[in-house]
């Protein structure tokens with residue numbers, strides 16, 4: 386089976402600081418890969434390199450077999466990669482359903498025609514409704530995003546990423562700041578992601594990592610320290626020494 390996302394010897398330096406060092410791994414359809422590592426290990430830098438926000442000093446990134454190393458973030462989205470949107474960059478006063486419809490509209494390359502005309506596309510409205518149902522948000526279709534609880538806003542971020550029909554999705558700390566009570570809804574949403582999607586998640590919450598991931602890559606000082614099943618990684622003495630602590 387060919388890889389959906391492949392990193393080959395990816396490197397990044399900030400001046401004298403070598404932040405990602407020869408990072409290589411691949412994601413296939415259905416993978417649930419967690420990228421973990423101590424603070425400052427280079428996780429965010431690596432995800433920015435994957436999404437195209439940051440370039441690579443050397444190495445190669447491929448999406449669905451296509452070399453995307455020099456493509457912009459928008460081109461990578463079109464090539465099948467989605468990253469959770471930061472909700473704060475969206476229009477918070479828009480109703481939730483509208484927000485999703487806009488993302489669908491953008492996916493279809495119709496943004497220039499103004500959002501009012503979304504109403505002329507019942508198929509997109511139906512798709513937006515089904516996404517909201519999957520995330521348990523149908524009751525909030527008409528609610529302004531800014532009036533949702535924080536955990537629900539994180540769900541919308543995930544819903545928006547999915548609206549792009551990606552093959553690979555990057556989830557950057559989906560649990561961060563989510564109150565305990567809302568955590569289960571987020572977990573349910575993670576479990577309901579399409580099976581054939583390849584998911585790369587960065588998350589500090591180890592309960593979630595070990596519950597969700599079928600593979601874990603441990604980054605330490607910018608390099609891959611371990612890459613294996615959750616059990617292999619949990620037992621790896623180098624990982625325990627560098628990160629897990631016990």
Ligand SMILES: Nc1ncnc2c1ncn2[C@@H]1O[C@H](COP(=O)(O)OP(=O)(O)OP(=O)(O)O)[C@@H](O)[C@H]1O
Pocket residue numbers: 399402404422423424425426427428429430431
């Ligand atoms: N734009 C930048 N310019 C210079 N140094 C940077 C820049 N971005 C990150 N760094 C440095 O690169 C290293 C890796 O940072 P990065 O944020 O990628 O780590 P991380 O694993 O995501 O950490 P955390 O878990 O704390 O979010 C750190 O030493 C950080 O200070």
